[in-house]
Amino acid sequence: MSMSFSFQVEATQGAARAGRMITPHGEVETPVFMPVGTVATVKGIPQDLLEELGVQILLNNTYHLYLRPGVEQIRKLGGTHKFMSWDRSILTDSGGFQVFSLSELRKVTEEGVSFRSHLDGSSHLFSPESAMASQIGIGADIIMAFDECTEYPAERTRTERSMELTLRWAERSKNAFEAHKHEVPWFAERGKKSQALFGIVQGGMFPNLRKESAERTVEIGFPGYALGGFSVGEPREKTAELVANTVPLLPENKPRYLMGVGYPEEIVQYARMGIDMMDCVLPTRAARHGLLFTSEGRLTIKNQRFASDEGPLDPNCSCKVCKRYSRAYLRHLYASNEVLAQVLNTTHNLSYYLDTMRRVRQAIILGENSVSLPVVRSPHLSAT
């Protein structure tokens, strides 16, 4: 079987690194921000516009696609790339996290997580084996081990038990994946290449447990490693401290994926720490609520003060929204609850995130001594 997945570091600046992943569906330059396309769509943005924005890899959600339209349906249609007509890379999460954030009546046992669908109340069980079968049937390029995202806050004993469960599930995930990886729908047409299964490090807010989880997950052995159990309500300083201490325990020649992060200033901060991949619903979800990220800070477009503002959303942004429409018009669309408001707001926010990450990568490659990363102002633009 030819090389299914590879990653090489191309430049470094301190802990930060610029790299390149190669998946069965193309190349991904890192650090990379991955837009969330929950039900095989990045809400409101068609695939050709995603390509225009330079999206190299996007997320699909196993939990949602398993419930609707179903894994079998997607597999029969050739997998999710064909299904959503996306010929670049895709990553899916293993589904456990969404069970906890979306479904009712869930119960965790050694076997897995039983739950009721948030759509129709039907009963289901997710296990390491079923999560591998689902992700293989859906056919993303990078898939995740089935883990338990330890809730926050959690006592040390609870956190340790949860970490141990995730490690046992990681072994089972890898065994099931190795046994069935050739069943991915595009196996033959993509030169008998298979998916890459990433392990997920847990350990909650305890440095020693994070260390133990990282070391034992690396011992099991995966082509890439995710840091889970963050962005679960903990103080951001705590996240930063634990990520900074855990990253050095992961192999330098494999990608590191920090799940569910974050604000623009955070994706810059974590890329500096040596994180290669990040995903977050923030840019797309915030856009739908009129919260827009700009080089001058955040702004809420429905604010009265934009009613007669003929200027662009962000004077320093080259996206097609900032090039064409005024803040006054964007505010009018949002106030009128027009569908175009969602489309234009999401286009800008995604463009801002992707451009920020591209600039981080450039700063690392150009070797600017301070890795002069984009200055990201986070406060709300003061009302003028």
Ligand SMILES: CN(C)CCSCc1cc(N)cc2c(=O)[nH]c(N)nc12
């Ligand atoms: C749309 N995205 C939010 C989904 C991909 S990232 C989901 C996600 C987010 C966070 N914060 C923690 C975890 C975690 O600990 N484990 C898993 N499997 N997924 C996680």
